[in-house]
Amino acid sequence: MSTETQTETWNDRFGASLMRSLTPPKIMLERGQGCRVWDVDGNEYLDFLAGIAVNSLGHAHPALVEAISDQAAKLVHVSNYFATPPQLELAERLKRISGAGDAGRVYFGNSGAEANEAAFKLARLNRGADGRKTRILALQQAFHGRTMGALALTGKPALQEDFLPMIPGVEHIETSIEALERSIDDTVAALILEPIKGEAGVVDLPEGFLQAARTLTETHGALLILDEIQTGIGRTGAWFAFQNTGVTPDAITVAKGIAGGFPIGALVTFGAASDLFSAGQHGSTFGGNPLGTRVANAVLAEIERAGLVENAVVKGERIRAGITALGSDLVEEVRGSGLLVGVGLRLPVAAAVSAAALDRGLIINAPNESSLRIAPPLIVSDDEIDEFLAILAQSMAAVAGADQETTA
Ligand SMILES: *Cc1c(COP(=O)(O)O)cnc(C)c1O
Numbered sequence: 177m178s179t180e181t182q183t184e185t186w187n188d189r190f191g192a193s194l195m196r197s198l199t200p201p202k203i204m205l206e207r208g209q210g211c212r213v214w215d216v217d218g219n220e221y222l223d224f225l226a227g228i229a230v231n232s233l234g235h236a237h238p239a240l241v242e243a244i245s246d247q248a249a250k251l252v253h254v255s256n257y258f259a260t261p262p263q264l265e266l267a268e269r270l271k272r273i274s275g276a277g278d279a280g281r282v283y284f285g286n287s288g289a290e291a292n293e294a295a296f297k298l299a300r301l302n303r304g305a306d307g308r309k310t311r312i313l314a315l316q317q318a319f320h321g322r323t324m325g326a327l328a329l330t331g332k333p334a335l336q337e338d339f340l341p342m343i344p345g346v347e348h349i350e351t352s353i354e355a356l357e358r359s360i361d362d363t364v365a366a367l368i369l370e371p372i373k374g375e376a377g378v379v380d381l382p383e384g385f386l387q388a389a390r391t392l393t394e395t396h397g398a399l400l401i402l403d404e405i406q407t408g409i410g411r412t413g414a415w416f417a418f419q420n421t422g423v424t425p426d427a428i429t430v431a432k433g434i435a436g437g438f439p440i441g442a443l444v445t446f447g448a449a450s451d452l453f454s455a456g457q458h459g460s461t462f463g464g465n466p467l468g469t470r471v472a473n474a475v476l477a478e479i480e481r482a483g484l485v486e487n488a489v490v491k492g493e494r495i496r497a498g499i500t501a502l503g504s505d506l507v508e509e510v511r512g513s514g515l516l517v518g519v520g521l522r523l524p525v526a527a528a529v530s531a532a533a534l535d536r537g538l539i540i541n542a543p544n545e546s547s548l549r550i551a552p553p554l555i556v557s558d559d560e561i562d563e564f565l566a567i568l569a570q571s572m573a574a575v576a577g578a579d580q581e582t583t584a
Pocket residue numbers: 287288289290292319320321322370374375403404405406431432
């Protein structure tokens with residue numbers, strides 16, 4: 177009784193005060209530890225979404241807690257009129273782990289969308305000698321964020337409709353080498369794409385697409401910009417997904433997992449693209465603040481120390497093999513790479529499976545009606561994966577059973 181009253185109370189308060197742009201959540205969380213979180217009623221959940229590929233080290237990791245506490249007592253914010261040691265360290269670290277090296281440069285913002293806004297402006301600066309390069313190519317079904325520039329890049333008309341007109345110059349093409357060949361010419365400033373389309377349901381690019389994109393953009397003097405916001409920071413079994421492909425981009429955008437939940441985003445440029453921005457052309461009050469950059473340094477150092485990029489490969493394999501071994505009729509295919517896993521379902525019941533899992537103490541999500549997304553913290557253990565597989569099996573069986581009852 178008291179529990180019910182409490183639940184109604186927070187639901188009511190949410191409904192009364194939060195902007196309607198958010199879908200009301202089903203549970204209210206209070207604390208976390210490792211790969212687990214607890215709601216306000218004390219119920220425990222296994223977290224296989226990690227705040228949408230954000231909590232790289234899980235919850236309440238000592239390295240994260242120490243970095244936040246120590247830096248908060250030193251310096252939280254100073255504006256970009258001043259440099260700080262963690263800011264320089266993070267820029268140098270990102271150049272190293274991305275392979276951008278000495279010729280690379282880093283811009284810091286506070287979110288994924290802001291990283292992509294910076295990438296959009298980078299594309300605008302790549303005008304060509306005669307100023308003809310005004311087109312930006314992006315992919316249908318792509319997701320690049322919710323601010324107006326990032327939304328213009330996003331290939332989902334349903335998300336754009338209410339906010340027209342979009343910023344001009346962006347064209348969304350089919351994800352095929354043929355479509356890219358047809359669309360690209362010397363008037364294209366940039367091609368931006370996700371190495372794996374996360375919000376579309378963890379959808380891999382077609383074989384050879386990224387290699388063809390590199391060749392074609394190079395031929396036509398267009399930048400190849402990779403949105404690694406969801407795929408980066410070890411998630412796909414390399415620091416960045418492009419490193420699994422042999423392709424070198426002109427720029428990448430990074431956010432989500434970089435500081436384990438602390439909001440920070442970055443644009444990293446490679447080679448000649450590093451010379452496009454000049455003084456005064458872009459900035460952000462909070463961007464690159466000492467707290468965010470210190471936390472990111474701590475998270476990246478811990479990922480390196482604990483071998484979590486390699487762990488993503490091994491644990492990703494266990495998840496993939498485990499899902500296949502369940503032998504569920506519901507599962508059509510398993511997609512993605514490392515610990516970014518998409519499960520394609522044969523029926524449009526992903527939301528029901530995700531809800532059934534939540535009822536059984538497991539957090540996963542359904543980016544669309546026939547896809548499940550699984551993205552646990554990079555510290556996930558074999559035991560936690562086995563527990564996840566058992567709950568997933570029960571949840572799919574419950575939904576498949578219910579579906580059979582309704583069709584019978
Ligand atoms: C989440 C995401 C974004 C947007 O990041 P925000 O921090 O929500 O602004 C952009 N691109 C991709 C691929 C993402 O997954």
